Each structure stands twice: as structure tokens, then as C-alpha cells.
Amino acid sequence: MIDLRPDLAIIARNVAPDSRVLDIGCGDGALMAALRDRHGVDARGLEIDPANVSAAVARGLSVVQGDADTDLAGYPDQAFDYAILSRTLQTTRRPDRVLDHLLRIGRQAFVSFPNFAHWRVRASLLFGGRMPVNRLLPERWYDTPNIHHVTIDDFRAMVAERGIAIDAEWFLSGDKRARPAGANIFAEHAVFLLHR
Template structure:
């Protein structure tokens, strides 16, 4: 099943220790949670804002509650989970800096993935067309997007450094495949970081 997951989710699934306690924030339809539960015996919980997605998860037998990560993570105790996961959601948070603090308060480690707004296609759309881009990684028009913070890989590295957060590992993706680290701020459509404090 891992081969049917989005590339960043497949990498996360490969790097979660069996039997761990996991909180998947913005878990969507629960694909990653189902993989972790079925293949690795993980105690996976989910937090999702979209009621229809919560209903799908619950129908699959997954433990998911409806909630808003911007406010509801405060209800979770310190270090309640081995891992917290925030995939393709950081840029939609009201305050990504505070969200990062909460992820690492609630979990011992965190996986965070996000679209890289410095990707060359995004830069080209702005420079040559003068318009907000619609790309594989950013598939909707500016007025439809939930993205309120346009983060780049360089921006994210600076944020974690300023907060004293340790980057355990990082992965970068383009065209649905993992790519090597040279010039990733220009080449990567999205990034994934494993973090700890």
C-alpha cells in the first residue's frame, strides 16, 4: 500500500518505528494512518478540520476527531506522541511558527512537509507571466487556495534554526520523485523534514 501513498507520506511511513504513537494533523482521508496501523502496528490518531474527511476516516475504523490544529493542539499533553505529522498543511496555519512549537511539544519528533514556493515553475510564473502560479504542487488559483503563508525551503530552515529545532533528516521531491540536495530551493516542488528538539 505504501507505493500508493503520495511520495512524502510514503517516506514518512518508512521512517515511523513499529508500535509508535502517532498524531497525524490534517490527516485528510486517513491514507497514511491506515498504512501505519495495518503495516506497522502503530497507535495512530488523527486531527482533521474537514467533517467529510473525518467521516471517511471513521468509516475506515480510524481514530480521528474533527478539529482545528491552530487551536486544538493546545488540548494535547506534552510528549503524548512519539511522532506528530503535519503534511502539506504548514502553509495553511495561521501562525506556522507557533504550529511548529506545538508539534514538538506534543510529539518527541515531528514530520513536516510543505510546497516549496521557490520552485522554478513558481518563480517563472511570477516573473514571466506576472501571475500567481498554478502548478502540480499548487494546483488551484490564488483565490481558491488555502495557502496563506508562502514558505520556501530556505525560509523553513531559517525558522527551525531560530527556534533551536534539530533537523534529523530531510527529503525533497519533484515530479512525484525524490531528488538529491543540490539547489533544492530552486528544484524541489515540495520538501519533507524530520525534526526534534
């Protein structure tokens, strides 16, 4: 049995059995394998890192190497029940366009990301004057893949501006669920289920 990161476990629990899924930025395919093995999901993946593509293919998964910023345009409309983007939104050049593609390709989309407004991030900047390095954000500012520092409130505003509906939202502090009230300050990580 595959042990999933907390955000991936939330997504796995909320994907309907026997559905079709495209996991963009799928990493080594852990979520896809869990969905396939536990729920009979037809899972496909897109991953930029060749080593992760090889690891996912070695699990018997259908994964191609590609870039979310440039390669999603080739996927047909409504080809999947769910499009998933976990811990990838903040690494894309144009998160707004990637989100539009997710909701064009999938009937619903799961999006998860680290919350850069969490109180520890704020405290690190306020008291230390430096970008934090911690379990959730393990890279230093100069070698991080994160190029957009999104907050929960930023994300909610963006989806509202684009006419996107939020079907469900989950928040994490460490590996535990956090309350929605005050999530922009107290949640380290967010997971949203969306549709247009």
C-alpha cells in the same frame, strides 16, 4: 494496499513500527491507515474538514475534527512518538506556534510542505506575472488554502531561529527524490524530520 502520495510514503517508511503517532491535518486518513496496517502504529488524527473526518472514521481510524491553530494546546506534552503535519503548515494562521506544539506533543515531528521557491513558481511569476496553477498547487490564488508561501530556505531559517534540530530531510521533484543541493530552487516539495 494504500497508494500514498510521495511525501506520505517517505514519512511512512521512516516511522518506527509500534509507535504512537498524531497526524494533524490527516485528510482522509490514508497515511494513518498505512501506518496501522503495515507497521502496527497506534495512529490518531486531527482534521478540520468534516467530510475527511467521516472518510477516516469509515476506515476504522481514530480521528477528531479540529483546527491545528487552536486545538493542539489541549494535547499533553510528549504524548506521541511522532507528530505529523503534511501539506498543512502553509495553511495555518501561525505556523510558528503550530510547530512549537508539534515538538511539544511529539518526541519528533515530520513536516512536509510545497516549496514556493521552486523554479517553476519563480518562472510563472517572472514571465507570466501570475501565481502558478499546477499539479502541486492546483488552486487559483483566490481559492487556495495556502496562506503562507513558505520556501525550503525560509523553513530552515525558522527552525534554526527556534532552536529546532533537523534529523533528516527529503526533497521531491514531481514524484521522484531530488538532491539536497539546490533544493530551494529544484525541489517542489520538502519533508523534514525534526526534534527539539
